[in-house]
Amino acid sequence: MGQPLAGRRAIQALLFAFGSLCYALLGILSQLSKSEDGTYAYSLPTVVLTAEVVKLVLSCAFLTAEQGSASAAWRAVMHSPLSKWLAFAVPSALYSLNNNLDMLNNQHMDPATEQVLVQCKILTTGIVWWLVFREPLGVRKWGSLLLLFLGAILAGRPSEALLHGGKQMHIDRFGMVLVTVYVWVSACAGVYNEWLYKFVGKADSIHACNIRLYTIGVLFNLGAHLLSDPGAGRSLLNGGSFFSFFDGYNRYVWGLVATYASMGLLLAQVMKWFDNIVKLFISGASMYVSAVFSWVIFGYAPTLNFIAALGLVSVAMLLYNLERIVKTTEEKKQS
16 A cells, blocks of 8 residues: 555656646746747747647547547547537637737746746636626635735836846836736636536537647637738748748747647646646746746846745735635545
8 A cells, every 4th residue: 555655646746846847847948949139030829839739639549549449539529519619719719829928928027927927817717707607705815816916016016136146037018918918818718618618518528628629729829820920821832841830940949839738738637636726736836946947047036026926926826725725635634
């Protein structure tokens, strides 16, 4: 019994560490993939598109294994009514938009500041959840959302670096607009997706649901790429090289693709071995990982405002999910 338990804990620790690393790496790799002038030499939608293709292929493989044959998997997906495909188009488009915003954010702020500010999706998700499901949040949760808001204000305020020789953490005004859009889109996508999986796709395999989600994501990002670079579509139609699609890619861009593709698979494993509480801690831990990487790789020294914001956001996350943390702790003690 001791060895299986030890092995399970080792897997849990590995998933936790890898999850925190992946969340933090999105901002770090996005910064590293920039050209010397601070712009992106590649098309942002192609990164998300390539990652969506990888996830789609893997989901097809998982569904085929689950159904026992490719033909059975095909029937499980294609026998869905058009209304289901249209329902899945909404979160797919929202997630695709957010993934592109994630990279765009890094043109207007440092990775550590972004990682703290995007935790405000807890605030926006709580508000959207309350509006949609009409479940009262209570004084404690509203108080935690206020703390989260104060933390975001502190993270966005300029202050001097605490260490000499370090770069100044920063965010510009347009960056604040982008983060605001990001956290509201994230909230709408998350709440809608939960409703979708629990009601519309309740009787379906999760892999079939994911195939719908990723298929629409591929189409959405392909359209976004062609709209942002019409010459790319004309080039392919005129016999141009398919590999021009990857113009401007470097090893860091491929790292971004791998990280985005890993996130969906990783979260599925987190839910298998853990629960939503651990997912929360993974997201929280990524703030600290990102702060360390930002200092070591880019030289962004933490500011007093940033440290205070980090503390406020961490406390707010714990306070908002307090009853679930207590419940999980008690269940573990009983088992």
